[in-house]
Every structure is written in structure tokens, then in C-alpha cells.
Amino acid sequence: xxGAIAVLWITVLYLVLSVTRIDPEQQMAQKIFxxxxxxxxxxxxxxxxxxxxxxxxxxKKDEKFDxxxxxxxxxxxxFCALVLITGPIWAKPIWGAPWSWEPRLTTVLIMFLxxxxxxxxxxxxxxxxRTRRISSVIGIAAFFNVPIIxxxxxxxxxxxxxxPQPAMGQQSPDVFWTFMLSxxxxxxLFVHMLRYRVHILKLRSKVLKMRYxx
Amino acid sequence: MMYxxxxxxxxxxxxxxxxxxxxxxxxxxxxxxxxxELKSLNANKSELE
Numbered sequence: 001x002x003g004a005i006a007v008l009w010i011t012v013l014y015l016v017l018s019v020t021r022i023d024p025e026q027q028m029a030q031k032i033f034x035x036x037x038x039x040x041x042x043x044x045x046x047x048x049x050x051x052x053x054x055x056x057x058x059x060k061k062d063e064k065f066d067x068x069x070x071x072x073x074x075x076x077x078x079f080c081a082l083v084l085i086t087g088p089i090w091a092k093p094i095w096g097a098p099w100s101w102e103p104r105l106t107t108v109l110i111m112f113l114x115x116x117x118x119x120x121x122x123x124x125x126x127x128x129x130r131t132r133r134i135s136s137v138i139g140i141a142a143f144f145n146v147p148i149i150x151x152x153x154x155x156x157x158x159x160x161x162x163x164p165q166p167a168m169g170q171q172s173p174d175v176f177w178t179f180m181l182s183x184x185x186x187x188x189l190f191v192h193m194l195r196y197r198v199h200i201l202k203l204r205s206k207v208l209k210m211r212y213x214x
Numbered sequence: 215m216m217y218x219x220x221x222x223x224x225x226x227x228x229x230x231x232x233x234x235x236x237x238x239x240x241x242x243x244x245x246x247x248x249x250x251e252l253k254s255l256n257a258n259k260s261e262l263e
Contacts, residue, residue: 029223207255210252213259
């Protein structure tokens with residue numbers, strides 16, 4: 001799987017640099033979009049998984065759902081951080097400033113900060129059931145921000161918006177298919193990273209139990 | 215031909231690339247450390263038995 005992801009990653013880079021059209025105004029800065037939006041998509045999928053795993057953990061009290069939730073939360077926050085870094089890199093030349101307190105940027109930042117809270121609970125709490133339950137509740141509550149982020153570009157008044165409106169349907173085939181391939185690469189990368197992280201969490205849990213036994 | 219704002223694109227690309235590779239490398243190091251500890255715990259357990 002790693003080899004296939006690497007090949008697809010290089011293919012996307014080739015398509016982004018050589019095949020997709022150059023925006024006359026934004027020039028190369030526009031191409032950040034092929035990495036920025038899939039990062040946001042991956043973060044959204046990860047946070048959806050956190051919510052599903054949290055519900056299943058609260059219902060079944062099975063450690064595997066806690067591992068899945070924690071791994072997805074870590075990856076969601078990694079990709080959310082990448083969104084918050086690559087966004088300002090694009091905004092600096094286009095808006096003239098790296099940050100603006102407009103709806104989408106603010107709601108993404110709120111999401112990131114909620115998950116900082118999630119990790120504070122995980123790290124300052126013990127390894128026990130109570131910490132897992134509290135973090136599961138945070139994981140469920142935090143997910144309600146994801147649809148707010150999605151609709152934020154339409155929900156608030158147009159004069160409060162700076163973020164580009166979604167218009168993938170109107171794009172030329174080279175832009176559209178490169179973007180779709182990039183989405184696929186990020187999704188596969190996320191699945192691979194998630195499986196690897198869950199495997200490590202299981203291993204860690206096994207080591208902790210053995211430490212206690214020995 | 216070098217287009218305008220290439221440096222911004224390159225920075226964003228490298229940030230993502232380094233973050234993903236760095237994350238995978240960190241998890242790989244964790245895996246190695248955990249497997250080493252598991253091996254030594256298994257050895258201790260066998261000695262005790």
C-alpha cells in the first residue's frame with residue numbers, strides 16, 4: 001500500500017505542476033489548493049471516525065474503539081494543523097495577509113482548539129475508563145463543528161466571507177480529475193496512517209498490561 | 215518557465231510532505247521501542263516462570 005501511495009503522490013505532483021492550468025491571477029499559489037482542500041477533507045473524515053468510535057466505545061466499552069478514536073483524533077488534528085498552515089501560506093500573497101477572522105478560518109481554528117482540549121484530557125488523565133469516557137464525549141461534541149465548518153461559507157453573510165466558495169463542478173477536467181486524484185491519495189494515506197497508529201496503540205496497551213503483570 | 219508565487223507552493227508542499235513523513239518516522243520509532251520492551255518483558259516473564 002505504501003508503494004502505491006508513493007506512486008500516486010508523485011503522479012499528483014506531476015499533474016499539479018505540469019498538466020493543470022495556471023490561474024492568471026493567483027499563479028502557483030492557486031496550486032496549494034490541491035493539497036490544502038484534501039487535507040481539510042481528511043481532517044473531516046478523521047473527526048467523523050472519532051465521533052463514530054466514541055459512540056461505539058460508550059455503547060460497548062471495547063478498548064479497540066478507544067484506540068480507533070484516539071488514532072483518528074491524532075490524525076485529524078495533524079491534518080487540521082496542515083490546513084491551518086497551508087491556508088495562510090496561500091492567503092499571504094492572495095489576500096495580502098496570512099490570517100483573517102472570517103467564518104471558515106475561525107471555525108477551523110475552533111475545531112483545532114477543541115481537539116487540543118481532547119489531547120489535554122487524554123494526557124493529563126490516567127489510562128483508565130474515566131478518561132476514555134470523557135474524551136469520547138468530547139469527540140462526539142466536537143464533531144458538531146464539522147458541518148458548521150462546511151456550511152460556514154454559505155451560512156454567514158457574503159460581506160463576512162473571504163474564503164473562496166466551493167465551485168468544483170465548474171472546473172475544467174484537468175483541474176477536476178487532478179483534485180479527485182489528490183483526494184484519493186490523501187484518503188489512502190489517512191487509511192494507512194490510521195491502521196499503523198491503531199497497531200501501535202494495541203502494542204502499547206499490550207506492553208502496559210505486561211508491565212503490570214511482571 | 216518559473217511562475218509567480220512558486221515559493222509559496224513549494225513551502226506548502228514541503229510542510230505537508232515533512233509533516234506526514236515525520237509522523238510516520240515517529241510512529242516507526244515508537245514501534246521499534248515498544249517491540250524491544252515487549253521482548254525484554256517476555257524474557258523477564260520466562261525467567262520468573
